[in-house]
Amino acid sequence: MTLAEGVQLVSFGLLAAMMIGTALGVVLLSNIVYSAFLLGGVFISIAGLYLLLNAGFVAAAQVLVYVGAVNVLILFGIMLVNKQEDFKVIPRAWIGKAATGAVCVGLFALLTTMVLGTPWALSSATPVGDGATVLIGIHLFSDFLLPFELASVLLLMALVGAIILARREYIPDEPVEASVSDALTLPERPRDLVSAGKSDN
Amino acid sequence: MSQGIDLQDSFIQLLVQLGLPTGLAKALWLPLPMTLMLISATVSIFVTVWLERKISAAAQQRIGPEYAGPLGTLQAAADGVKLLFKEDIVPAQADSILFTLGPAIVVIPVFFSLLIVPFGQHMVITDLGIGIFLWIAMSSVTPIGLLMSGYSSNNKYSLLGGLRAAAQSISYEIPLALSVLAIVMMSNSLSTIDIVQQQSGYGILGWNIWRQPVGFLIFWIAALAECERLPFDLPEAEEELVAGYQTEYTGMKFGLFYVGSYVNLVLSALIFAILYLGGWESPISVDWLASILGISDTVPWLQVVTASLGIMMTVLKAYLLVFLAVLLRWTVPRVRIDQLLDLGWKFLLPIALVNLLLTAGLKIAFPFAFGG
Numbered sequence: 001m002t003l004a005e006g007v008q009l010v011s012f013g014l015l016a017a018m019m020i021g022t023a024l025g026v027v028l029l030s031n032i033v034y035s036a037f038l039l040g041g042v043f044i045s046i047a048g049l050y051l052l053l054n055a056g057f058v059a060a061a062q063v064l065v066y067v068g069a070v071n072v073l074i075l076f077g078i079m080l081v082n083k084q085e086d087f088k089v090i091p092r093a094w095i096g097k098a099a100t101g102a103v104c105v106g107l108f109a110l111l112t113t114m115v116l117g118t119p120w121a122l123s124s125a126t127p128v129g130d131g132a133t134v135l136i137g138i139h140l141f142s143d144f145l146l147p148f149e150l151a152s153v154l155l156l157m158a159l160v161g162a163i164i165l166a167r168r169e170y171i172p173d174e175p176v177e178a179s180v181s182d183a184l185t186l187p188e189r190p191r192d193l194v195s196a197g198k199s200d201n
Numbered sequence: 202m203s204q205g206i207d208l209q210d211s212f213i214q215l216l217v218q219l220g221l222p223t224g225l226a227k228a229l230w231l232p233l234p235m236t237l238m239l240i241s242a243t244v245s246i247f248v249t250v251w252l253e254r255k256i257s258a259a260a261q262q263r264i265g266p267e268y269a270g271p272l273g274t275l276q277a278a279a280d281g282v283k284l285l286f287k288e289d290i291v292p293a294q295a296d297s298i299l300f301t302l303g304p305a306i307v308v309i310p311v312f313f314s315l316l317i318v319p320f321g322q323h324m325v326i327t328d329l330g331i332g333i334f335l336w337i338a339m340s341s342v343t344p345i346g347l348l349m350s351g352y353s354s355n356n357k358y359s360l361l362g363g364l365r366a367a368a369q370s371i372s373y374e375i376p377l378a379l380s381v382l383a384i385v386m387m388s389n390s391l392s393t394i395d396i397v398q399q400q401s402g403y404g405i406l407g408w409n410i411w412r413q414p415v416g417f418l419i420f421w422i423a424a425l426a427e428c429e430r431l432p433f434d435l436p437e438a439e440e441e442l443v444a445g446y447q448t449e450y451t452g453m454k455f456g457l458f459y460v461g462s463y464v465n466l467v468l469s470a471l472i473f474a475i476l477y478l479g480g481w482e483s484p485i486s487v488d489w490l491a492s493i494l495g496i497s498d499t500v501p502w503l504q505v506v507t508a509s510l511g512i513m514m515t516v517l518k519a520y521l522l523v524f525l526a527v528l529l530r531w532t533v534p535r536v537r538i539d540q541l542l543d544l545g546w547k548f549l550l551p552i553a554l555v556n557l558l559l560t561a562g563l564k565i566a567f568p569f570a571f572g573g
Contacts, residue, residue, distance in 0.1 A: 003224050033352060037299070040345055056331045060338040068341020068374070072367055075348050130330025133391060160509060 012052055019045035036078055040071045054127035057136060207323040207561020209234075234326045238315050241309050248520070250277035250292070253527050260531040284459075286451040295449065296353035303350025304457035310339040311465045319393050321481050321511040332392040334387065336472060340427055341432075344370040347436065350458075351446040358431050365538060366436035369426060372545035373433075377423035379553035380416040383560040384409055384476050387572040389470045397480035399572055405484040410477040412571060415556045417477045419549055421522075424469040426545070428462065431530040435538050466526060467519060474518035479512030491529055 022041035029035050043066040050059035090096075128135055140148050209230055216226035251266070251274055258265025266273025291297045314336045319325035329335060344367040351363015385391055388399040389410070400407045410417050426433040437445035445460050474480060487507050496503055536544070564571040 003228055033299075037345070037349060056329065056336065057400045060331050064334075064338040066340050067345065068338065071370070072341075072344050072348065072371060075345070075352075076364065076367060079348065079352060079360065131328065164519075 008052060011048070015045045015048040017051070019049070032078055033075075036071065036075050039074065040067050043067045043071060054129055055132060056130070057133045208491065210321065211441055238318075239312065242312060242315055242464050242467070243460075246463045247274075247277040249463045249467055250280065252520070252523060253530075256524065256527045257531045260528065273506040278564055281456065284453055285527060289452040289454065290449075292355060292449050294355045299353035300347050301454070302450075303346050303353060303446075304454045304461070305345055306346030306349060308346075308457050308464075309462040310342040311461050314339045314468055315464075316528050317393050318468070318515075319397060319475065319480060320515050321508050322394070324481070324512065325394065326507065328392055328394050330392055332390070332394070333381055333396065333472070333476070334391050336468075337374070337381065340377075340465075341370070341374055343465075347446050350450070354446070354449040356449055358443045359446050359448050362436045362442045362448070365442075366429065366446060369429070369433065369435060369541060369545075372542055373423040373426040373549070376419050376545065376553040377427060378550035379550075379557055380413070380420040380423065381476065383413060383416045383553075383557050385558070386560055387412065388565060389572060393475050393480070397475055397482065400479040401482050402486060404482070404486040404489065405479070407486075408479040408482070409478065413477060413556070413560070415552060416560070417473070419553050419556065420473060422544075422549060424473060425526060425529070426527075426541070428465050428469055430466065430526055432533040432536050433541060434535065435541055466523060470519040470522035470526070471515065474515055478518045481515045483510055483514050486511070493523070 019042055022038045022045065025038040026035045026042060029038070043062060047059040047062040047067075052054075056066060212230050212233075213223065213226045215228060221229075224291075239327065254273070254276060255265045264498055266276035269275040291300055316326045317329055317332050317335055319328070347366040347370075348363045351359045351361075351366070354360070377557045384396060388396045390396065391398075396409075400409055428434055436442070437447060442448075447455060487510060491503060560571065
């Protein structure tokens with residue numbers, strides 16, 4: 001075993017352990033802020049695995065998009081919501097947890113048998129390495145053009161939706177009395193219905 | 202094109218001639234440039250802090266630090282020692298794990314990005330194919346550390362500071378990336394070495410700053426905002442937020458924020474020098490001078506001169522930019538948070554997009570000048 005292979009093996013072990021550990025933490029911890037920060041750890045470990053697979057560009061994109069944007073926005077969302085609610089203790093909550101665990105173990109077993117049972121056609125071509133950026137660009141503008149454009153349309157729709165949700169021109173003058181039922185709605189002055197005819201005054 | 206000095210090759214060849222296996226020689230080489238880079242980054246903090254203190258003093262007609270070392274050059278060391286001896290306090294109601302982790306997450310990406318800063322043809326830790334993209338990706342990790350320290354301090358000013366830092370960083374990353382993209386488009390490569398190579402050969406006239414007059418302004422504004430320097434130091438605006446996310450920190454944990462912000466400033470200046478000011482190229486091309494004087498570019502002493510001149514040029518350009526940033530900090534008032542976000546989203550972003558479009562058009566129209 002050469003030095004490079006040894007380093008690769010050790011870093012694969014470390015990254016895999018880190019990924020499984022942080023992913024379990026995301027699911028099992030009850031503190032949502034810890035979960036959100038650990039999610040960043042999961043994304044970073046996945047980026048590390050991409051690096052081991054000679055996909056440097058994908059790894060950097062993973063860090064930029066998932067850690068730098070998605071995870072920060074999740075944290076942002078958590079920290080901006082100041083709704084306090086005490087959770088009631090549900091009797092026999094362990095049934096739900098046990099069922100979830102059983103489903104997860106079942107899925108894991110299914111995927112494992114699938115991974116082990118499928119005859120994978122491994123490519124024997126040498127990795128392109130640093131030329132990957134050019135290849136990705138060529139693919140995005142030829143045979144993957146439609147998914148690429150559809151993804152951009154999807155993002156545009158999300159953008160428009162976010163603007164409509166965030167744009168509140170009707171803030172009431174006096175604070176609306178808080179009620180339990182509509183705790184999740186933001187204060188908004190009742191909008192006048194658009195009159196059908198043209199008024200002269 | 203001259204290859205210049207390749208220290209790595211020479212070092213490995215030397216060790217192989219001494220009878221070591223090639224793998225071991227390479228492994229012995231690996232830590233050397235990294236350690237050197239870490240040391241120079243640490244030294245750069247001292248230089249920058251001294252510059253900041255002296256220039257701010259000059260801007261306010263004071264003398265500035267004078268007693269620690271000649272001309273107060275050891276003032277930063279005195280500050281550092283003081284921080285080391287301070288008690289390391291974790292507030293009682295704070296989340297101690299996140300509180301400790303926060304400053305580390307702020308500092309690590311900054312030091313990691315030094316990986317791609319070249320000081321010469323082969324004077325770089327590693328010539329990554331994704332080069333400048335790594336810097337953009339790494340700088341997007343920093344807000345997580347800021348949010349972490351802001352949240353874990355259990356202090357409303359800290360939380361507000363952390364949130365502001367994250368909002369600011371996300372907003373200014375986009376114009377920053379777009380202005381870098383215009384450069385990448387002209388260089389046909391993300392690698393920092395290729396970006397400098399593309400500007401070489403014509404001395405000062407070949408630098409990207411002439412081809413990207415709008416791009417470099419966008420980049421500089423966005424880089425200052427990413428470094429949270431005044432006029433964009435909203436996250437730690439002392440009149441509003443005490444000290445933002447740093448409020449509860451003392452001792453070396455505070456020191457880490459300090460180190461991170463200054464290394465980030467130097468790093469941004471270095472990247473600016475590489476992208477727009479021709480990196481290690483001199484204002485008058487050394488290759489051109491050598492060819493006029495009839496010196497072959499394989500002469501050893503010329504290679505040594507070129508290499509050391511390259512390092513000096515990169516550092517000189519970077520520190521000129523640091524000087525500019527310090528001067529800006531002490532002469533420009535702070536913007537408000539709404540002005541900051543307006544500037545980022547409604548002004549810089551459209552301008553950066555137009556700049557990118559124009560660059561693409563010019564690249565097609567004048568391929569000889571815009572790297573077709």
